[in-house]
Amino acid sequence: MNIYIRQELNKDYIITEELTEKAFKGMEFSNNNEALLVRRLRKSKYFIPELSLVAEMDDEIVGHILLSKIKINNDNNSIESLALAPISVLPEYQNKGVGKTLIKDVLNRAKELGYKSVIVVGHEKYYPKFGFRPMKNWKIRAAFDVPENVLMGLELEKDAFSECENGIIEYPKVFFE
Ligand SMILES: CC(C)(COP(=O)(O)OP(=O)(O)OC[C@H]1O[C@@H](n2cnc3c(N)ncnc32)[C@H](O)[C@@H]1OP(=O)(O)O)[C@@H](O)C(=O)NCCC(=O)NCCS
Known part of the structure; x- marks a missing residue:
């Protein structure tokens, strides 16, 4: 089955939020807040409409990914980066390559738009497939407690x-x- 990726539109908002809720339901690490995070990010100044993408299969939205603006600061510099969060695929469509297609596509689009880096807090075995490496390699950390490898x-x-x-x-x- 073909996976078609496109920018999320206003008319998709409710569907995307429902699918986010379904994807994270029962996940041990979930705070059951991911759909609301999507909604809050869309309304915020950190939102980049071109980097909120949906995946369609058979004309149905089965996945969503969102990249938004964040910053990294050290004593001398402040640089812009992007947070990948959240990514969601409907349970019945998982492990069919939807997540992979969304990630590859959004990374290409981010690069084309001139963004220089992306950060994720996520599965340590999943994201390295796309080139992600622990931030400790650059001695960069989060302001909150999070295991180094994720x-x-x-x-x-x-x-x-x-x-x-x-x-x-x-x-x-x-x-x-
Ligand atoms: C994580 C998620 C986005 C992956 O999307 P997907 O369409 O199922 O993934 P793909 O089909 O592209 O890739 C499947 C691969 O991911 C791996 N994978 C799926 N879920 C995983 C998990 N929770 N931890 C580690 N690997 C995982 C599969 O084992 C498979 O590996 P393989 O390619 O070596 O066989 C999807 O499973 C999902 O929505 N999960 C619930 C919400 C979630 O966890 N979001 C991410 C938070 S960081």
Whole structure:
């Protein structure tokens, strides 16, 4: 079955939120807040409409991914980066390549738009397939407690993180409401 990726439109909002809820339901690490996070991010200044994508199969929306603006700060620098969160695939469509297709597509689009890096807190075995590596490689950490191996980043431009070594990732408040 073909997987078709396109930008999320206003008319998709309710469907996307429902699918996010279904995807995370029962996941041990879930705070049952992911659908609301999507809604809050869309309304915030950190939202980039071009990087909120849906995956369709048979004309049905089966997956969604969202990249939004974050910052990394160290003593000398503040750089813009992107947070990958959340990504959701309907349970009955998981393990069919939907997640992979969404991630590859959104990374290409982010690069085309000129963004230089992406950060994710996620499955340590899943994201390395796309080139993500633990942020500790760049001595960059989050301002909140998170195991080192699940805080990962990807440079879309060579040495993007090097400018901010020893930095701290600043997730906007909207992530914690
Ligand atoms: C994680 C998720 C987005 C992956 O999407 P998907 O369409 O199922 O993934 P794909 O079909 O592209 O890839 C499947 C691969 O991912 C792996 N995978 C799926 N869920 C995983 C998990 N929770 N942890 C580690 N690996 C996982 C599968 O084992 C498979 O590996 P393989 O390619 O080596 O066989 C999807 O399973 C999902 O929505 N899960 C619930 C919500 C969630 O966990 N979101 C991510 C939070 S970081």
